[in-house]
Amino acid sequence: MIVADRKSLDEILAMVEGDKKILLVGCKGCVTVCNTGGLKEVEILASSMKIARKKAGKEIDIDTHVLERQCDREYVEQISETVNDYDAVISMACGVGPQFLSEAYKEQKFYPAVNTTFFGGATEHGVWEERCAGCGTCGIHNFGGLCPIARCAKSLLHGPCGGSSNGNCEINKDTECIWDSIVRKKMEQGQLEDLLGVKGAKSWKTARDGGPRRSIREELVQGNI
Amino acid sequence: MRLTYPAEVKIIQVPCTGRVDIIHLLNAMEDGADGVYVAGCLEGECHYIEGNLKAKRKVKYVKKILEELGIESERVEMYNLSSAQGARFAEIANEMVDQIRQLGPTPIKNSNAA
Numbered sequence: 368m369i370v371a372d373r374k375s376l377d378e379i380l381a382m383v384e385g386d387k388k389i390l391l392v393g394c395k396g397c398v399t400v401c402n403t404g405g406l407k408e409v410e411i412l413a414s415s416m417k418i419a420r421k422k423a424g425k426e427i428d429i430d431t432h433v434l435e436r437q438c439d440r441e442y443v444e445q446i447s448e449t450v451n452d453y454d455a456v457i458s459m460a461c462g463v464g465p466q467f468l469s470e471a472y473k474e475q476k477f478y479p480a481v482n483t484t485f486f487g488g489a490t491e492h493g494v495w496e497e498r499c500a501g502c503g504t505c506g507i508h509n510f511g512g513l514c515p516i517a518r519c520a521k522s523l524l525h526g527p528c529g530g531s532s533n534g535n536c537e538i539n540k541d542t543e544c545i546w547d548s549i550v551r552k553k554m555e556q557g558q559l560e561d562l563l564g565v566k567g568a569k570s571w572k573t574a575r576d577g578g579p580r581r582s583i584r585e586e587l588v589q590g591n592i
Numbered sequence: 593m594r595l596t597y598p599a600e601v602k603i604i605q606v607p608c609t610g611r612v613d614i615i616h617l618l619n620a621m622e623d624g625a626d627g628v629y630v631a632g633c634l635e636g637e638c639h640y641i642e643g644n645l646k647a648k649r650k651v652k653y654v655k656k657i658l659e660e661l662g663i664e665s666e667r668v669e670m671y672n673l674s675s676a677q678g679a680r681f682a683e684i685a686n687e688m689v690d691q692i693r694q695l696g697p698t699p700i701k702n703s704n705a706a
Binding site: 375376377407410411414415417418419421422424 | 613614615618619621622657660661662663699700701
C-alpha cells in the first residue's frame, strides 16, 4: 500500500490560516490502512484544528467527509454538490487525492494534510517499512525475493557496499543491509551462485526517469470494442 | 466507607478503558472540559487482556496533541486502580482536581461548556 505520515498541526493550520469554512476529506484506501487519513484520523485532525482555533479565539467551521477512495473520479464526484460551499478543502489522502480533487473542482483550493512517503507494509502494529520503489521492472526473483532497489540505500544490484556492517547499513544502525540478507538467504538455500551472474545495466526508463507513467488496460477502456 | 470526591468530576462509564478513544478525550477538551482523566484497571489485570494498556497509549497520544497545540498536557491523565480501591478512587479525584486547579481554566475559549 501507499504509506503516508500526517503533516504537523502547525503546518496544516498555517496552510488554511485565512479560511473559516473548511472541509476535511479522508480516504478509505491506503491511508486508512496505515492509520493516517481514514475516518478516525479525520475526526482527530478536525477536533485538533477546532481546539487550536478556539484557543486563538478565531472562528472555524469544519465539516468532515471520508470518500471510498480519492483516486477514482466516480468517488471524487460524490462531494460535487457541497465542495464549493467551503473556503478551503484539506485532503488526508496520499498525494494522488488532492490532485484528483483539484482536477475535478477547478475553482476550489485543496491542501494536502499528509506527506506521502513510500510503498510498503506493516512489519508490526504501528510500524510500516518500505518494500517497493515502483521502478516499473520488477526483478525481486533475482535477489531471493528481496528488493535491493527499494531497500538498499544505494539501490546496488551486484552486492553490498563497504558500508555494510554486522548486517546493518551505514546510514542507520536500525536499517538492515538488504544485501546482507539477500546473501544470507541465498546461502541458506544453497543457491549463492545465482548471484554470480553479471547483470546488464538496468534500464530506468520504466521508473520515474522516463517521466510520468501511464498504465492502459485495453480490455477495460470503454469504447474499445 | 462513605467517602466523598470533588463534585467537579463527572463520570462517564465505559465497559473497559479500551473503549475510550482519542477522539473522546479530544471532544471533551474541545467542548470546554478543564481536564479529563481515564481511570482504568490495574496494569496486567484487564479482563480484556490489554484494554487499559491501549487506553494508556491513547492518553499519551492526546497529551502529545495538546502539547502540539500549546496546551498543558497535564490536563489529560491516565490512572490505574482496581474496583475494590474506593479510597484510592477518591484520592485520585482529589489529586486530579488539585492538578487542574493549579493549571487554571481551559485556554479553549468559546466552548460550549457551562
